[in-house]
Amino acid sequence: MGAAMIAHRQQANAENWMFPPSGGWTSSQVKGLDLPFDWELVDGVIVARGQTKFWHNDVRDGLLEALKAQRVQPLKVTAEQCVLVDEYNTPKPDIIVFDPTGLDYFELECIPLDKLSLIVEVVSPGSRQDDRVRKPALFAAHKVPCYWRVELDRDQKLAVHEYWLNADTLAYFPAPMHPVHHDKLVTRLPFPIEIDLNELLGF
Known part of the structure; x- marks a missing residue:
């Protein structure tokens, strides 16, 4: 003992x-x-966590700024913050949207999963399997309402795959109106959002 x-x-x-x-x-x-x-x-x-290319970080930061500008109270948006799945898993999504109500601003380290509204992952070569399979399954099983997977398509344009949670099966399904966003992202969850995806790419 x-x-x-x-x-x-x-x-x-x-x-x-x-x-x-x-x-x-x-x-x-x-x-x-x-x-x-x-x-x-x-x-x-x-x-x-593997080294990421400039475009990955630039797109992440552009999405972060757009989400911050359009968020509704009391939701907060941040990047690269660990989330507490359980005592053995504290992943760091690229972006999260969460409700800070009841959390201690000065002591907070990992965001509790039940506070999350949206998780965004920007896929890089070293994270394809995680972002496409493992993480969506993990976050859906823990009832995170929305998940976005952001990828570069063959034409080097952005494609945002939007998923909503099926509360009965605890699995994600493609958003019914726009399962994949090209050129412009428009959605109503977790709050009304409109983002010009083409503006996020390039110097």
Whole structure:
């Protein structure tokens, strides 16, 4: 029992982060971990987030600005903030929209999943499987109402795949009016939004 308790209390640090305990790291064990790269906790394992290209970050920032400009109270919009799925999973979506009601502004680290209204992932070569399969399944299972997957098509134009949650099956389905947005994104969830996608690309 003593060894188990020591393992449970073990904190991740710069020397041991790649060697999780038998049950995996928990969010409390990796809290405050400072590493020379961006990372997230996936099934108890600390996973490095890959380098992204300029277009990915520029599109993410453009979407962030547009969502912030059009948001309705009390919703907030932020980027690269961890969300608390459970003690073994704290992913960092590219963008989230959430309701901050009841949250502590100065102490908040990971956003509780039940506060989220929308998750946006901009797909890069290293994140295709995660953004197309694993993360949508994870977020739908935890009742996040809306999910956008943003990709470059073959003509290097943006395509935004919009998904809504089926509350009965806990799975996403394509938004009925515009499942894929080209040129302009227009939707009513999680609030009325209109974004010129072509303006987000290019210097």
